[in-house]
Amino acid sequence: MNVRPTPLLLALLLAASLPAQASVQKPTALRALQVTPASVPARPASVPGQVQPVAPGTLAAPRIPQLTLDPNMPEVQKVEYLSNGHIEVAGAVVTLEQPEQSCARAVAGAVARRVLAARAQLDEVDVSVYDKGTYGGFGGPSPLLTASVPRDRLNDFLAWTAGQGTYERAWVSTTPATPPLRAPDRVRELTVNFLGSVADKAADAVHHTTAKVLGGVQGGLLYHGSSRESLAALTFDDAPHPMYEPLVLDTLRRAGVHATFFVIGRNARAYPYFIRDMAEQGHEIGNHTFHHVRLPPLTPADVKQELTLTDQTLQGITGKPVRYFRPPGGDYTPATLRAAEGLGLTTVFWTDDPGDFQNPGVNVLLERYTRTLRRGGVVLLHDNAPEMLQVLPMFLRIADARNITLDTVGVLVKPGAQNDHRPAPTRARPAPALGPVDVTYTTQP
Numbered sequence: 322m323n324v325r326p327t328p329l330l331l332a333l334l335l336a337a338s339l340p341a342q343a344s345v346q347k348p349t350a351l352r353a354l355q356v357t358p359a360s361v362p363a364r365p366a367s368v369p370g371q372v373q374p375v376a377p378g379t380l381a382a383p384r385i386p387q388l389t390l391d392p393n394m395p396e397v398q399k400v401e402y403l404s405n406g407h408i409e410v411a412g413a414v415v416t417l418e419q420p421e422q423s424c425a426r427a428v429a430g431a432v433a434r435r436v437l438a439a440r441a442q443l444d445e446v447d448v449s450v451y452d453k454g455t456y457g458g459f460g461g462p463s464p465l466l467t468a469s470v471p472r473d474r475l476n477d478f479l480a481w482t483a484g485q486g487t488y489e490r491a492w493v494s495t496t497p498a499t500p501p502l503r504a505p506d507r508v509r510e511l512t513v514n515f516l517g518s519v520a521d522k523a524a525d526a527v528h529h530t531t532a533k534v535l536g537g538v539q540g541g542l543l544y545h546g547s548s549r550e551s552l553a554a555l556t557f558d559d560a561p562h563p564m565y566e567p568l569v570l571d572t573l574r575r576a577g578v579h580a581t582f583f584v585i586g587r588n589a590r591a592y593p594y595f596i597r598d599m600a601e602q603g604h605e606i607g608n609h610t611f612h613h614v615r616l617p618p619l620t621p622a623d624v625k626q627e628l629t630l631t632d633q634t635l636q637g638i639t640g641k642p643v644r645y646f647r648p649p650g651g652d653y654t655p656a657t658l659r660a661a662e663g664l665g666l667t668t669v670f671w672t673d674d675p676g677d678f679q680n681p682g683v684n685v686l687l688e689r690y691t692r693t694l695r696r697g698g699v700v701l702l703h704d705n706a707p708e709m710l711q712v713l714p715m716f717l718r719i720a721d722a723r724n725i726t727l728d729t730v731g732v733l734v735k736p737g738a739q740n741d742h743r744p745a746p747t748r749a750r751p752a753p754a755l756g757p758v759d760v761t762y763t764t765q766p
């Protein structure tokens with residue numbers, strides 16, 4: 322299609338073609354020239370899927386600081402940023418009209434440059450470009466282009482957006498923006514829910530009692546590991562999410578902890594570089610369906626498709642087979658278990674769920690976590706729960722203080738597997754002593 326660039330796009334293209342060193346100015350100059358005071362506008366409640374997924378009854382999430390670009394870029398819907406206490410990452414959402422989409426790379430480059438220039442404390446910006454006509458938040462139609470741009474990779478990214486070289490932390494959709502195959506269900510994992518006939522429930526009770534009493538993998542199910550080992554599994558559901566993933570991975574790296582990420586296939590497809598980061602850093606990657614849908618209402622063929630699509634997506638990124646599966650919402654039937662077993666997947670439940678997605682407050686989260694953490698346990702967190710991110714370092718310290726080693730599901734099932742050909746976690750510095758948690762977000766630029 323022959324598209325006549327608008328003046329705005331011409332300006333963006335020009336900005337993206339400027340020498341990259343222009344973007345790495347002194348912080349004081351940046352603050353004087355390009356930063357307006359940060360504002361924290363209310364989240365637009367009318368946009369479905371803005372946070373994916375949002376369970377009924379969830380309290381309002383903590384307000385996340387937003388950056389305001391000056392001058393404004395009308396394509397930028399929002400720029401949020403968060404810190405894990407060590408690094409700071411922004412997430413920029415961009416929407417483009419169809420005639421502008423042929424310039425999506427140039428726009429993404431201009432946005433990355435502007436965001437990093439606008440806030441000197443940022444270590445990375447994650448850019449997600451969507452079709453403006455169909456944009457429905459993170460859980461809506463997939464983005465057209467995504468990129469993870471650490472500050473020290475900005476020049477590489479800008480070169481790629483200008484058509485030069487390669488950049489491995491970007492993804493470009495090869496299909497038109499279309500509504501998702503299935504809308505994600507508004508459920509999160511809190512309780513394990515078996516659904517079936519009376520006879521099914523009787524059979525399931527025996528099955529599950531065996532798995533719960535004996536521990537380990539029993540008949541394709543895992544509830545917990547052995548209480549004789551000072552190990553517990555750390556698991557994150559619904560990954561990956563831009564902005565959150567670099568922060569979670571950095572926190573785990575600093576603590577020297579490996580975890581299992583139960584991944585939504587469509588998110589993995591649009592942000593494959595975060596899956597690669599997980600694998601390269603020695604974490605384990607599990608299947609959490611392709612669209613984050615409750616499986617009991619689906620036909621056996623559709624259940625198989627949800628699991629197969631996700632396995633194929635993850636194996637295509639990491640080159641490794643997927644071994645573990647967790648059903649969204651904890652909802653399952655005998656058919657769900659058969660489908661998972663048929664694909665060689667062990668279904669993993671949990672023992673410890675502090676309910677981070679409900680935004681109960683960090684003190685409540687800490688109390689729940691402290692009360693339930695045990696040897697052989699399986700801890701369930703969500704990678705995009707802001708309060709989880711805030712208390713994760715304290716979670717890790719509590720486990721350390723109790724001499725419980727947090728690791729992947731694979732290690733919980735097979736103690737000693739932590740030595741099996743994976744990168745050793747590097748503890749960046751000694752764990753600080755237990756202390757009060759800072760519960761205040763920084764909202765100043």
Ligand SMILES: [Zn+2]
Binds near residue numbers: 508558613649650
């Ligand atoms: Zn989930």
